[in-house]
Amino acid sequence: MDAGVLNLDTLLLVQICVTLLTTALLVASACYADSPPEQRWWAAGNVAVSIGMVMCNVDGLPLLVNNILGYGVIAFGIALVLRGLRVYCNNTLSWTTIGIITGIALVVMAYYTLVAPSLRARLCFSGFYYAILNWMCAFAIARRGSWRVSGIAVAGFVLLGVALFLRGTHMLTHSDPADAASSLVMALSTLAVPLAQICIAFGVILMVMWRYAERLRRLSTLDALTGALNRAGLEMQGKRTGLRAQRGGRSLAVIMIDVDFFKVINDTYGHPVGDEVLRHLARLVRLELRPHDLLARFGGEEFVLVLDGVDRPSALKVAERLRARIEYEMVELDKLSVRYTASMGVVCSDQHDYDLIRLISAGDAAMYEAKRAGRNRVAAG
Numbered sequence: 001m002d003a004g005v006l007n008l009d010t011l012l013l014v015q016i017c018v019t020l021l022t023t024a025l026l027v028a029s030a031c032y033a034d035s036p037p038e039q040r041w042w043a044a045g046n047v048a049v050s051i052g053m054v055m056c057n058v059d060g061l062p063l064l065v066n067n068i069l070g071y072g073v074i075a076f077g078i079a080l081v082l083r084g085l086r087v088y089c090n091n092t093l094s095w096t097t098i099g100i101i102t103g104i105a106l107v108v109m110a111y112y113t114l115v116a117p118s119l120r121a122r123l124c125f126s127g128f129y130y131a132i133l134n135w136m137c138a139f140a141i142a143r144r145g146s147w148r149v150s151g152i153a154v155a156g157f158v159l160l161g162v163a164l165f166l167r168g169t170h171m172l173t174h175s176d177p178a179d180a181a182s183s184l185v186m187a188l189s190t191l192a193v194p195l196a197q198i199c200i201a202f203g204v205i206l207m208v209m210w211r212y213a214e215r216l217r218r219l220s221t222l223d224a225l226t227g228a229l230n231r232a233g234l235e236m237q238g239k240r241t242g243l244r245a246q247r248g249g250r251s252l253a254v255i256m257i258d259v260d261f262f263k264v265i266n267d268t269y270g271h272p273v274g275d276e277v278l279r280h281l282a283r284l285v286r287l288e289l290r291p292h293d294l295l296a297r298f299g300g301e302e303f304v305l306v307l308d309g310v311d312r313p314s315a316l317k318v319a320e321r322l323r324a325r326i327e328y329e330m331v332e333l334d335k336l337s338v339r340y341t342a343s344m345g346v347v348c349s350d351q352h353d354y355d356l357i358r359l360i361s362a363g364d365a366a367m368y369e370a371k372r373a374g375r376n377r378v379a380a381g
């Protein structure tokens with residue numbers, strides 16, 4: 001295959017068209033009412049890169065636009081994309097850094113246009129510089145670690161960096177830019193750029209979709225007030241925890257926890273204090289949890305604790321420790337200090353098998369036993 005088959009002008013046109021299309025895709029997704037800020041930075045960055053590419057490649061524009069400003073605008077665009085990626089990773093990129101990234105491109109391009117004019121130097125520098133910026137983009141998301149989510153975008157940025165780096169290296173090894181431009185390496189790198197851009201556009205949209213899905217999953221399985229699992233979350237994760245314990249031959253314990261006289265707390269101090277009591281209880285219980293244990297809000301002031309690999313005597317000890325801690329601790333809110341207690345029912349798969357629904361209903365019965373016996377106590381089912 002020779003470079004003639006891959007006509008460079010046609011490839012360049014394809015590259016510009018793909019840039020405009022991926023930009024349109026990112027702008028359209030950023031216009032979505034609830035779009036996160038990173039998506040808007042990606043869209044703005046791509047708009048800037050598109051404008052920069054047009055400024056650099058349209059013949060007949062003034063030198064200042066063609067050789068200097070165009071490259072600066074592309075660098076500015078990549079910096080905005082980098083800012084978006086860092087925002088996605090709960091970080092940011094300051095405007096000073098964005099200014100420096102843009103400034104370097106403008107100064108170097110101005111030098112090789114006005115002071116020591118050299119097309120070769122400009123093409124070498126832009127290839128290496130944009131390659132480094134794209135690798136910085138890849139690094140920003142790769143550090144986050146979730147390859148399943150950001151793998152496509154990382155691959156796109158790396159590929160784009162490699163294509164641009166190859167272009168720079170190729171220019172460096174050819175003294176005549178016109179000769180270098182017609183080579184196969186140049187054609188292949190020009191072909192790789194739009195492919196990488198498509199990867200990046202779909203990759204970043206995938207990252208945002210994953211975040212939406214994660215937010216939806218949290219909304220649908222977590223209790224908004226306490227952050228504990230809700231009934232749907234308990235049903236989903238409880239089944240898994242039960243199966244895991246059963247397969248591993250471990251006991252599964254369930255502790256039902258119900259705040260005593262919660263209606264009195266609400267009536268005496270008001271609902272916001274009642275809410276704070278529920279949040280406080282969830283926080284305290286969470287301190288007892290290990291990675292595979294589950295905490296769910298079962299009803300108004302009733303919680304379920306599912307403990308994997310805990311037998312009946314140990315579960316009773318955990319419940320007693322919790323009960324004592326709840327009794328001891330105080331809820332502080334708006335200069336108010338409120339004490340509360342809780343009653344608990346403890347059951348274990350040793351007696352009741354691994355069926356979570358049966359365990360919960362037996363735990364509930366034990367918990368009501370504790371209430372009948374005077375509250376602020378633990379009863380075994």
Ligand SMILES: Nc1nc2c(ncn2[C@@H]2O[C@H](COP(=O)(O)OP(=O)(O)OP(=O)(O)O)[C@@H](O)[C@H]2O)c(=O)[nH]1
Pocket residue numbers: 225258259260261262263264266270271272273274275278299300301371375
């Ligand atoms: N603040 C607040 N109150 C809630 C919430 N959900 C349910 N409640 C209230 O919790 C109270 C539960 O009262 P009861 O079922 O009588 O239980 P109790 O007063 O704790 O009595 P015992 O369980 O027998 O000790 C009701 O007054 C509900 O309105 C909530 O999310 N926040």
